Amino acid sequence: SPDGELLLTNWNGVLTLRDGDTGARKFDVDPKITGGRAIMPAWSPDGTRVAFVQVPPEGKLGSDFPVPNAPKGGDWVAANTGNLAVMRFENGAFQPARVVLPSEKGVEYHYQPSWSPDSSFLIFVTATAPGFAPAAWKVIYGVDNPVLPPEYRDYVMTYDQRETRLRLLQINGQGEPVGLAAELDAATRRPSQSISWPRFAPFQQGQLAF
Numbered sequence: 001s002p003d004g005e006l007l008l009t010n011w012n013g014v015l016t017l018r019d020g021d022t023g024a025r026k027f028d029v030d031p032k033i034t035g036g037r038a039i040m041p042a043w044s045p046d047g048t049r050v051a052f053v054q055v056p057p058e059g060k061l062g063s064d065f066p067v068p069n070a071p072k073g074g075d076w077v078a079a080n081t082g083n084l085a086v087m088r089f090e091n092g093a094f095q096p097a098r099v100v101l102p103s104e105k106g107v108e109y110h111y112q113p114s115w116s117p118d119s120s121f122l123i124f125v126t127a128t129a130p131g132f133a134p135a136a137w138k139v140i141y142g143v144d145n146p147v148l149p150p151e152y153r154d155y156v157m158t159y160d161q162r163e164t165r166l167r168l169l170q171i172n173g174q175g176e177p178v179g180l181a182a183e184l185d186a187a188t189r190r191p192s193q194s195i196s197w198p199r200f201a202p203f204q205q206g207q208l209a210f
Helices: 135-141
Strands: 006-011 014-017 025-028 038-043 049-054 082-089 099-102 108-117 122-127 163-171 177-183
Touching: 006 038, 006 177, 014 038, 038 108, 049 099, 049 122, 082 108, 082 122
Parallel strands: none
Antiparallel strands: 006 014, 014 025, 038 049, 049 082, 082 099, 108 122, 122 163, 163 177
């Protein structure tokens, strides 16, 4: 949380609220609140909302792949994930999440959200299918250039995904989207360019790193 009192972590698609000083677990956020498995939480600077990525039915975490060297959690190297969602935090409890930008199965997926300093915008990555992410498959399989089953070859990955786009979406105080997501063309419209982990400067509106 912005005041440092609380910490929100994720492991194997479960969000866990922890003590900000000790890391001690307080509670796991009910999947009924998040709408299923959830990864990549980002607390708004005003402390009222958390953005995260919902894993859709066709989505996989790294740990879901039935190979010997698959990551134990795999929340950071996910496939065909996901929907952008926001949930409010009120009186020490999370309210049911609202999807602010759904993915389109087999078309495009959104991930790595980050809030603007005034808590009114989300910056995030969108990737379009079919995917191409050789470094991600090296992480999962533990070897260079693994031979992938046909059903894996077009997965969009959240790690090392090529041809990604940087986008911006306005979010109101209730956690609802305002208008359509804007395309930040100047940052991302270059062939084979991979954009990842965008972040706003913490105290100055309008400055981005990615």
